[in-house]
Amino acid sequence: MADRRRVVVSGATAARARALPQAAPDPGGGPPGAEPSGAGHDPAGRETADTDPPDPPCPSCSVSFPLAACAGEPAGRGGDGAGLAQARALIRVQLRAALTTGATVMIVVTGLPLLLALAPALGRLRADGVPLAWAVLALGIQPVWVAASLLHLRRAEGAERALTRQTSRAAPPEHTAPTGGTAPAGRRGPVGRAGPAGRR
Amino acid sequence: MTVTATAASLSALAALVGMTAALGLYGRRAVRTTSDLLIASRGVTPWWNASAIGGEYISAAAYLGTAGLVLAYGADMVWLPMGATAGYVLLQAFVTAPLRRSGAYTISDFAEWRLGSRAVRRIVTGCVCFVGWFYLLPQFQGAGVTLRVLTGAPVWAGWALVIAVALLVVASGGMRSITAVQAVQFWVKLVAVAVPAVALLALWHLDGGADPASAGAPTFARDTRVHVGHGLTVTLPADTVVTVRGPVDGVPRAGERLRLPAGTHTIGPGADVDFPPGAPVPHAGRLTVQDGDTWAMPFGHGEGLGLYAGYSAMLGVLLGTMGLPHILMRFYTNASGTTARRTAAAVPALLALFSVFPVLYGALGRLYTPDLLLTGDLDATVLLLPQRMLPGPAGALLTGLVAAGAFAAFISTSCGIVVAIAGTLSQCVRRRGVTAFRAGVVLALAAPLALLPGIGPQGAANVVTMALCVSACSLCPLLVLGIWWRGLTAPGAGAGLLLGGGLSVAAGVARLVAGPFTGWPAVLLTHPAMLLAPLSFAAMVAVSLLTRRRVPRRAERALARLHLPEDITAR
Known part of the structure; x- marks a missing residue:
C-alpha cells in the first residue's frame, strides 16, 4: 500500500511540476498559498498530521493536501483512467445535486415576487392582523432554506459515501474508512476541544 | 438619549471590548506559528465554525441596516435577509467542499492553483480588496452613527474605536483568536437583538398593538x-x-x-x-413618502423599475454571498471538505434564527421612531427603539444590550474582512510571514478610512449590497466555473473578472462619489447585478472556448481532487 502510494505521488507531482512551473517551491499538492510559512512543510501539518485522518503523513507531500495530486487514482486500482472516470462520474452526480438545489432556490426566489406582482391581492391578505406576505417572507421561507440545505448535505454526502464504499470494496484498505463520511471525530488540533466533530 | 441609557450602553460597550480583548489575548497565548495566525491550524469543529461564520456575516448591515431599510422602504426589504440565507444554501451546494479540498487558503490561491496564472491571481486579489473595502465602509460608518446616537460623540470616535479593536485582535491573535471572538459574538448578537425584541413586542401589545401599516403616511404618535x-x-x-x-x-x-x-x-x-x-413626518430628501398600504406591499410601487431592482438586488445578494472572501476563508479552518460542507449546512439555520428580529424592529420603528425618516439616520432604528418604547432604567438596560450587539457586529465583521484582505495580500509578496500579514492589516484598514470622510451618508445595507454585487459579478463566476467546468482557461477567467468586477466596482464608486442619481441610471448603478453577473459568466465561458488550447493540462486532475472525498484521495 505504502509503496504504491509513493509511486503514485511522485508521478503526479512530476506531472504537476510540468504543468505549473512557477509553483515549484511548493513541494506537494497544495496550491501556492496553502503554505503560509513558505518554508518546507506546512507547520499546521506538523501539528495535525498525525491527528487528522484527511491529512495522513506523507513525506513527499505538503501536508495540507497530501495525496490530492493522486486524486486521479482513487484506491489505486485500474490505473489512472479508471480513477479519473470515477471522479468524472462523481462530479456529474454532485453537479446534478447542486443544480437541483440551485434551481429550487432560484424558483422560490423568482417565483414569489412574480406571484405578488401578478396577483397583488395576495399581498394584501392578512392573517390575524399580520400581513401574510410579511409572515411568509420573514418566517415561512427560512425553514425552506434550512431544509434545502440539509437535503443537499445528505445527497452530497450520500454520493461520496457510495463512491467510498465502491472503492473500498475494490481495494480493502488496511484501516477501514469511517462510514459516516470523513468527519475526523474527536481527534483534533489544539483548538478543537469541542466534542465529536461534524456529527450533528 | 438619557444619562442612564448612555451609561448602560457605554458599560455594555466596555464589557464587549473587554471580552473581545480577553478572547484575543487567549488566542495570542495559543498562537505559535504563522499558520496558527492565519488558519487556526484547521482544527475548528463545524458548529463552532458555523457560529463564527454567522458572527462574521451579521454585520452592521444585517444588525442595524435591515431594520432601517424596513422602516423606510417596507416590505421590499424583507427580501434581503431571506436572500442572504438562500445565498448560503447555494454556497454549500456549489462551493464549500470542493474549495476546501483544493487546500487553497484564499480565493487568489485557488485561482492560481486552478488556472496556473499569476495574472489571474493579481486580478482576483484586486477584486477581493474592493469587496472587502466596500464591506468595511458601512462597518465604520455604523460604528460612528451608533456612538453618536448613544453618547453624542463625533462620528470619528466610533471609527477609531472599531479600528483600534480590530487592529488589536487581528494583529495579535489572527484567525485563531477571531474564530473564538466571532463564534461567541454571534450568540452575543442573537441575544442582544432577541431579548429586547421580545420585550418590545410585549410592550407594543400592551400599548394597544397599533398597526404599522394602517394609516396613510407615518405620523408622530406624541409630542x-x-x-x-x-x-x-x-x-x-x-x-x-x-x-x-x-x-x-x-x-x-x-x-x-x-x-x-x-x-x-x-x-x-x-x-x-x-x-x-x-x-x-417629513421625509429626508432621498426617501419617498409611502402610505401604509404601499409600505406593507412587496413591490407595491414603481412596477417595472421596482421589479427589476428587486430581482437584481436579490441576485446580487444570492450570488455575492458565494464569493465573500472573509466567509470563504473561514472554511479553511475546517479539517476537511466534508466538515466544511457540514459547517455551511448549519449556517442557514443560525441565520434564520437571527433574521426575523431586524424586520420586527423595522416594523415597530414605523410606529415609534418615525422621526428617523426626517433625520435620515435610519441605521439608528434598532438603537433608539428601546428608549422610545420604555423610558426609564429598563429601557436603558435594553439599549445597553442592543448597543453591545451592534458593536459586536462591527467588530466581528471588520476583523473577518481585515484578516481576509491581509491574508490575500500577504500571500502575494515574496516574503510571507507575520510581518507581511501585519502590513496587510494596516493597508486593509487604511484604504476605507481614506474614503470615509469623502462619502456622504449612506445606509449600511446599501453599501454592503454594493460589496455583494462586486463579489457576485467577479468572484462568484470564477469559483463556480473553476470548480465545475474543466474548460475554464486563464484568459477566460481574467476577461470575466475584469469585465464584471471592473464594471461593478465602477458603478459602486460612481454611486459613492458622484451620486445621487435618479430614474433608470440610479437603478442601474445601485443594482447592476442582474446585468453584470450573467455578463461575467458569459465572458468567462466565451473567452475560455475561444482559447480552448490554453485549458490547463491538469484541469481534469484538479477537478478530481476538488470533488473526490478525502478518504479516497488519502488511501
Missing part, C-alpha cells in the same frame, strides 16, 4: 422634538403647524409657531423642531 444637526432638505406630505427654534427655509426662528405648507423645505443647520401629535 416630538427633533434636533436637526446639519442642514436637511425634507419633503412634507401635508400642511403642518410646528414650533421651530433655528433656521427653516433659510429664515431663523426663535421658538415661534409656524405653518409649513406641504412640499419641500430646508431645515437647519442646528434647528429644533417640535411636532404635535398626529403631525405627518
Whole structure:
C-alpha cells in the first residue's frame, strides 16, 4: 500500500511540476498559498498530521493536501483512467445535486415576487392582523432554506459515501474508512476541544 | 438619549471590548506559528465554525441596516435577509467542499492553483480588496452613527474605536483568536437583538398593538422634538403647524409657531423642531413618502423599475454571498471538505434564527421612531427603539444590550474582512510571514478610512449590497466555473473578472462619489447585478472556448481532487 502510494505521488507531482512551473517551491499538492510559512512543510501539518485522518503523513507531500495530486487514482486500482472516470462520474452526480438545489432556490426566489406582482391581492391578505406576505417572507421561507440545505448535505454526502464504499470494496484498505463520511471525530488540533466533530 | 441609557450602553460597550480583548489575548497565548495566525491550524469543529461564520456575516448591515431599510422602504426589504440565507444554501451546494479540498487558503490561491496564472491571481486579489473595502465602509460608518446616537460623540470616535479593536485582535491573535471572538459574538448578537425584541413586542401589545401599516403616511404618535444637526432638505406630505427654534427655509426662528405648507423645505443647520401629535413626518430628501398600504406591499410601487431592482438586488445578494472572501476563508479552518460542507449546512439555520428580529424592529420603528425618516439616520432604528418604547432604567438596560450587539457586529465583521484582505495580500509578496500579514492589516484598514470622510451618508445595507454585487459579478463566476467546468482557461477567467468586477466596482464608486442619481441610471448603478453577473459568466465561458488550447493540462486532475472525498484521495 505504502509503496504504491509513493509511486503514485511522485508521478503526479512530476506531472504537476510540468504543468505549473512557477509553483515549484511548493513541494506537494497544495496550491501556492496553502503554505503560509513558505518554508518546507506546512507547520499546521506538523501539528495535525498525525491527528487528522484527511491529512495522513506523507513525506513527499505538503501536508495540507497530501495525496490530492493522486486524486486521479482513487484506491489505486485500474490505473489512472479508471480513477479519473470515477471522479468524472462523481462530479456529474454532485453537479446534478447542486443544480437541483440551485434551481429550487432560484424558483422560490423568482417565483414569489412574480406571484405578488401578478396577483397583488395576495399581498394584501392578512392573517390575524399580520400581513401574510410579511409572515411568509420573514418566517415561512427560512425553514425552506434550512431544509434545502440539509437535503443537499445528505445527497452530497450520500454520493461520496457510495463512491467510498465502491472503492473500498475494490481495494480493502488496511484501516477501514469511517462510514459516516470523513468527519475526523474527536481527534483534533489544539483548538478543537469541542466534542465529536461534524456529527450533528 | 438619557444619562442612564448612555451609561448602560457605554458599560455594555466596555464589557464587549473587554471580552473581545480577553478572547484575543487567549488566542495570542495559543498562537505559535504563522499558520496558527492565519488558519487556526484547521482544527475548528463545524458548529463552532458555523457560529463564527454567522458572527462574521451579521454585520452592521444585517444588525442595524435591515431594520432601517424596513422602516423606510417596507416590505421590499424583507427580501434581503431571506436572500442572504438562500445565498448560503447555494454556497454549500456549489462551493464549500470542493474549495476546501483544493487546500487553497484564499480565493487568489485557488485561482492560481486552478488556472496556473499569476495574472489571474493579481486580478482576483484586486477584486477581493474592493469587496472587502466596500464591506468595511458601512462597518465604520455604523460604528460612528451608533456612538453618536448613544453618547453624542463625533462620528470619528466610533471609527477609531472599531479600528483600534480590530487592529488589536487581528494583529495579535489572527484567525485563531477571531474564530473564538466571532463564534461567541454571534450568540452575543442573537441575544442582544432577541431579548429586547421580545420585550418590545410585549410592550407594543400592551400599548394597544397599533398597526404599522394602517394609516396613510407615518405620523408622530406624541409630542416630538427633533434636533436637526446639519442642514436637511425634507419633503412634507401635508400642511403642518410646528414650533421651530433655528433656521427653516433659510429664515431663523426663535421658538415661534409656524405653518409649513406641504412640499419641500430646508431645515437647519442646528434647528429644533417640535411636532404635535398626529403631525405627518417629513421625509429626508432621498426617501419617498409611502402610505401604509404601499409600505406593507412587496413591490407595491414603481412596477417595472421596482421589479427589476428587486430581482437584481436579490441576485446580487444570492450570488455575492458565494464569493465573500472573509466567509470563504473561514472554511479553511475546517479539517476537511466534508466538515466544511457540514459547517455551511448549519449556517442557514443560525441565520434564520437571527433574521426575523431586524424586520420586527423595522416594523415597530414605523410606529415609534418615525422621526428617523426626517433625520435620515435610519441605521439608528434598532438603537433608539428601546428608549422610545420604555423610558426609564429598563429601557436603558435594553439599549445597553442592543448597543453591545451592534458593536459586536462591527467588530466581528471588520476583523473577518481585515484578516481576509491581509491574508490575500500577504500571500502575494515574496516574503510571507507575520510581518507581511501585519502590513496587510494596516493597508486593509487604511484604504476605507481614506474614503470615509469623502462619502456622504449612506445606509449600511446599501453599501454592503454594493460589496455583494462586486463579489457576485467577479468572484462568484470564477469559483463556480473553476470548480465545475474543466474548460475554464486563464484568459477566460481574467476577461470575466475584469469585465464584471471592473464594471461593478465602477458603478459602486460612481454611486459613492458622484451620486445621487435618479430614474433608470440610479437603478442601474445601485443594482447592476442582474446585468453584470450573467455578463461575467458569459465572458468567462466565451473567452475560455475561444482559447480552448490554453485549458490547463491538469484541469481534469484538479477537478478530481476538488470533488473526490478525502478518504479516497488519502488511501
